[in-house]
Amino acid sequence: MNEKTSDTTGIVGISLLRSSVIYTFSSVINAAIPFFIMPVLTRVLTPEDYGIISMQAVILGIVSPFIGLSVHGSISVRFYDMKKEELARYIGNSFFILFMSTVVVSCLLFIGSRFVSHWTSFPAQWLFSVVVIAFGQFIILIRMILWQCQGRPFHFATFQILQMVINVGLSVYLIVVERMDWKGRIIAYIVTITLFSIFGFILLIRSGWIKFNFDRKDIRRGLKFGCPLIPHALGGMLITQTDRLFITNMVGIHDTGIYAVGFQIGMIIEILASSFNRAYVPWLFERLKKEEPAIKLKIVKLTYKYFLVIFGLAIALAFLAPIFIPFFIGKAFGGAVKYIVWIAIGGSFSGMYYMVANYIFYAGATHLLALVTFFTATINVILNYWFIKQNGAVGAAQASTVSFLISFLLTWYLSSRVFDMPWNLKVKD
Known part of the structure; x- marks a missing residue:
């Protein structure tokens, strides 16, 4: 590739720091905008409205891995071992997979619409x-992944922030001014994703990143990478979204709405972690290529410091939440406080997971992530049922925290098996 990030002399180079700041700023703004309109929406929407919106996210989490078959995730890997022309053809074939999978999923969702609606309370x-949004997100993710690999955090951040501003702005208008309740939020989401997916597609074409030339080899490559990740993506969804399904069916859609507000606040920690990881992955992969023991040791030390920081931030949020929440959200959602401590700690474990899962991606052993996620998701389903039955809706948050911890520890163990890193802080001679 001729469009690569420049190398740095220090282990924590300026490129990582600059990119990390921009990605973090972008993600913070991206999370802060809907966060700061929460005082308005929680005074206009009912917990039931929030519950319906939340259940759409659950269905989207289930459907998304099948629309495009997670092939877009392979682009960040192919970027480093393909020439631009080859990658453009590969991306073009990824779109063939996207179109075919969308048709199949649409038919299945239409056939099973009553069943889905019954179990989710979603109309x-x-x-x-859900199909429209998942289709558009696939295109948007390709454009953003390429910017990430090219080391262009400003383009990434601008695109992400503009998308959120329009989405939230239109949502507020439709909900507050037009009084469209939960429907206003969903319409705003559809409109925004449609506009930005079209814009993203145009940018990909103009930049020469798409070449529509059907190639069976590229199709097989994409499916070989993406299909094993479907259980991983579904498992991740089950870990983060099963709680709402259980609350809706065991407690009620009203409590699901309150839980969704608490979850959104608690997941600030996970958002910070994922934003750092966007900058960290290209930086990490470039250095792992060198296979130098001294560099690996410094990376491990940086990782351990990161663990302490992310967990400390989670504890801080847990202590501060009871103080500001009563003044921040509507009275009908006051019960959200009890969920935040568990979600924040779980988010810190999720952040730790990112740091160790990167080695499995680098080694190309994505099937291991699928196994871990499937196992953790199964445990999460059992824990959700048991904890909710014992403790009510807060049991869902407790189950999620335990599941995130299990996922992190298992992934850490497996990453140490497929890629050698000095986790004991000792360099091999």
Whole structure:
């Protein structure tokens, strides 16, 4: 590739620091905008409205891995071992996979619409929104992944922030001014994703990143990478979204709405972690290529410091939440406080997971992540049922925290088996 990030002399180079700051700023702004309109929405929408919006996210989490078959995730790997022309053809074939999978998923969702609506309390006539959003997100993610690999955090951040501003702005208008309740949020989401996916597609074409030349080899490569990640993606969804399914069916859609507000606040920690990881991955992969023991040791030390920082931030949020929440959200959502401590700690474990999972991606052993996620998701389903039955809706947050911890520890162990790193802080001679 002729469009690569420049190397740095220090282990924590300026490129990582600069990119990390921009990615973190972008993600913070991206999370802060809906966060700061929460005082308005929680005074206009009911917990039931929030519950319906939350259940759309659950369905989207289930459907998304099948639309495109997670092939977009392979682009960050192919970027480093393909020439631009080859990668453009590969991306073009990824779109063939996207189109075919979308048709299949749409048909299945139409056939099973009543079943889905019954178990999620989400209106069947609005299920089409999930397909539209998942399709558009696939295109948007390709454009953003390429910017990330090229070391262009400013482009990434601008695109992400503009998307959120329009999405939230339109949501507020439709909900507050037009009084469209939960429907306003979903319509705003559809419109925004449609506009930005079209814009992203145009940018990909103009930049020469798409070449529509059908190639069976590229199709097989994409499916070989993406298909093993479907259980991983579904498992991740089950870990983060199963709680709402259980609350909706065991407690009620009203409590699901309150839980969703607490979850959104608690997941600030996970958002910070994922934003750092976006900058960290290209930086890490470039250095792992060198296979130098001294560099590996410094990376491990940096990782341990990161663990302490992310966990400390989670504890700080847990202590501060009871102080500011009563003044921040509507009275109907006051019960969200009890969920935040568990979600924040779980988010810190999720952040730790990112740091160790990167080695499995680098080694190309994505099937291991699928196994870990499937196992953790199964445990999470059991824990959700048991904890909710014992402790009510807060049990869902407790189950999620335990599941994130299990996922992190298992992934750490497996990453140490597929890629050698000095986790004991000793360099081999």
